[in-house]
Amino acid sequence: MPIADTVLERIRRVTRLPKVALHEPTFGGNELAYVTECIQTGWVSSVGEFVNRFEHDLADFTGAAHAVVVSNGTSGLQIILSLAGVKPDDEVLVPALSFVATANAVRHCGAWPHFVDSDYRTLGLNVDALAAHLRDVAEVRPEGCFNRRSGRRIAAVVPMHTFGHPVDMPALMELAARYRLEVVEDAAESLGSWIGNRHTGTFGRCAMLSFNGNKIVTTGGGGAIVTNDAALAKRAKHLTTTAKQPHPWAFFHDETAYNFRLPNLNAAMGCAQLERIDSFLEAKRELTRLYTEAFADVPDVELFLARPGTTVNYWLQTLILSATAADQRDAILATTNAAGQMTRPVWELLYTLPMYRACERMHTPVADDLARRIINLPSSPQLIPGVV
Ligand SMILES: Cc1ncc(COP(=O)(O)O)c(C=O)c1O
Incomplete structure (x- = not known):
């Protein structure tokens, strides 16, 4: 199966909804x-x-x-x-x-x-x-x-x-x-x-x-x-x-x-x-667990997880493509968005924007590489209904 179809299928396993946004607010409290x-x-x-x-x-x-x-x-x-x-x-x-x-x-x-x-x-x-x-x-x-x-x-x-x-x-x-x-x-x-x-x-x-x-x-x-x-x-x-x-x-x-x-x-x-932030954070941790499980056996993609010693809010769930799969990023974005599962690439590198092109910068090999390999996944806390 092409990687774009596999990614779509694994996202659906987690979201279990026909149409889902990248991140939506929830107002079920006061x-x-x-x-x-x-x-x-x-x-x-x-x-x-x-x-x-x-x-x-x-x-x-x-x-x-x-x-x-x-x-x-x-x-x-x-x-x-x-x-x-x-x-x-x-x-x-x-x-x-x-x-x-x-x-x-x-x-x-x-x-x-x-x-x-x-x-x-x-x-x-x-x-x-x-x-x-x-x-x-x-x-x-x-x-x-x-x-x-x-x-x-x-x-x-x-x-x-x-x-x-x-x-x-x-x-x-x-x-x-x-x-x-x-x-x-x-x-x-x-x-x-x-x-x-x-x-x-x-x-x-x-x-x-x-x-x-x-x-x-x-x-x-x-x-x-x-x-x-x-x-x-x-x-x-x-x-x-x-x-x-x-x-x-x-x-x-x-x-x-x-x-x-x-x-x-x-x-x-x-x-x-x-x-309600504690329940949002708990839902996001659970979402991370579900995505980790869903993508565990998929080659060329990895869910980005908290470093030891840190507690992460997992605001946006993040998939990192392997170097060899980077050229599949746009196909993954097209397939998932066309199927109603909203995903996003990371921002354009700031030094490439017209107003910042002439600014001072160091060599940015890691940023250049990551910019081609990041995909954000649906991350709303209400995807975990029991918690929020
Ligand atoms: C990294 C970063 N900096 C700054 C902002 C700007 O915040 P605001 O939209 O509230 O002006 C945002 C989000 O929108 C952001 O993600």
Whole structure:
């Protein structure tokens, strides 16, 4: 049987549905009650009890000292990059294999992405390869780390925890300290992923979470900043809420800031979703077990599993094709999608996009290779009905 047909048959064994999306939200908890409460009380907009509660609950869940909710992950990342000291014309190290928002947020600060290779063990930023690259191109001066090739300051590094699989953060923190780089985590995909007992997003100076409709917890659209730095959290709240000084009626704004607030209506959904995250995570672990079993005897494909020492949210289930089967990727995507079982390739490498083609980058053989071999499988938690 052609590999595309085998993959389709094994996906169907797991999903047992004629038509299935890649990742759909589920609202079987208090979502409707909390949203209704907002409508009935009139507290639908930029402040309200659910905003405060969602921030509290997120800090509690991640173990971060502070959480500030924002309009989406991209705006949150822009703000924390800037609060971490990224200035126009700086460079920021970002993975070549990521969603476009990671690089866009850097540009929104007026800085430039500098692309880094991936790691086969994590699908995220390759710390060893980055160390070798920095040895080649970087110079640490009293004013910070500089790229000898471009002459620009390298201000920060943004690890992104791909599909919920954590980057090797202890190793990256050590490297970043040596080169005096700020670490700002793109944890958009990794709510519910830990290294040991430490949640992703709590290693660097600060991190961003996303609650876009396809994420493990959704508010329709939304995001959060998490950090242990009280001053940074306070600045983030101020900057994302138009820099208005608190006052019962006066409109005094003390700097040019942003309206990146998360409405109470969306925060209400977030509170209800977060109440159910343990069952979402359990369903996703069970889905991983079923896919592992279904693909166990299929040559040339392997389900990507958690590294020892990590707990992974399995946001998107990920199949890695062997090097020899890579040329079958598009046939697999075509067959499965035509049959109603939605699958996706990974993103186009960011340095190939028109606006990022001229950016600085290291050699990216692993990212180049992985980009041809990754297929995401249907991953909704409600595929495991008894749990969610
Ligand atoms: C890795 C990554 N970074 C950033 C984002 C941007 O988040 P948002 O859509 O909430 O702006 C997303 C998801 O959408 C993402 O997957």
